[in-house]
Amino acid sequence: MWEKIISCDQTYDELFFTAVKTTKIYCRPSCKSRKPKKINVTFYHDIKEVEAAGFRACKRCKPEVEHSPHTELIKNVTAFLVNHYKQKLTLQNIADHVGISPFHLERLFQQETAETPRTYLEKIRVDKAAHLLVHTDLKTLEICYDVGFQSPSSFYKSFRKVTNCSPSEYRRQEQ
Template identity: 60%
Template sequence: MWNIFLKGNRTYDGLFYVAVKTTKIYCRPSCKSRKPKKQNVAFYLNRKEVERAGYRACKRCQPEVDRSPQEKIVQQAVLYLMNHMNETVTLEKVAEHVGVSPFHLERIFKQEMCTTPRTYLEKMRIEKAIHLLEHTSKTNLDICYEVGFNSPSSFYKVFKKRVSLSPHAYRRMEINRSE
């Protein structure tokens, strides 16, 4: 959550809230205000919880204002993708879950997120793979299946496209960097 907050990624707005202990203000993860120190931050999963803890809404990002119906659909789709990223996910499954047609979901997802649900899912899987490569000794094959790819060839292809290195080369580079 901290890394997402630092990047100011709009994708996670509404999925959690960032509360600043020193100012007693809470924000969306995408808030453009100056970032506080990590030790002064607490994370909450819903607005009621953060307000009950005594925080008030940020005047800049206005986290208390509800999003449009399209944004809510995209938010539900993102949550579904996050919760099912290790499974075989189809556009049809996601669309059925959020209650719209696959065509409509892809169109509004691309409009809101500037990417397709499939590309977004690949990005999440590669981010998780990078984390596992950096922090575990699992094999590339184990990581491939753990992050939700159905075949090593698709894992290597997507990883190389996004990171410009193979998983093996990435791990080697990280080992050399830490020495």
């Protein structure tokens, strides 16, 4: 078990918990916090047992939460993207909104959703554009800028990547 916490092995999460006697904190085996001295560590197989022994949950890995400890952060990011898709957004803007570094944000987002914040934002914009193409008489160029793309070329490229057709082909198909 000691080897699993040293290697931060996620596959052992929920199978056992690491409790540190000196801090009275317990963690998942995959927790990225600084590793304690081996003599200060006890292992528990049940969360009720470790809490009954007087340990509190780590605020970093949140072992008491059954889902990923980053779920709330990812929900916050996706809500931000959905609500601000029309604006010119950079990874730095998004990272500033949630209070972490751009590098850490991109890594966590990709780990949890299997895509980058940029590709997620592109999909939102393309979905909004597809809706406008079918339900309005706006010109394709107007829709391009209305949904937040900075140039028609990036709009056409992203639209084709997501829908496998051009905006005008999509409009014809859906009418």
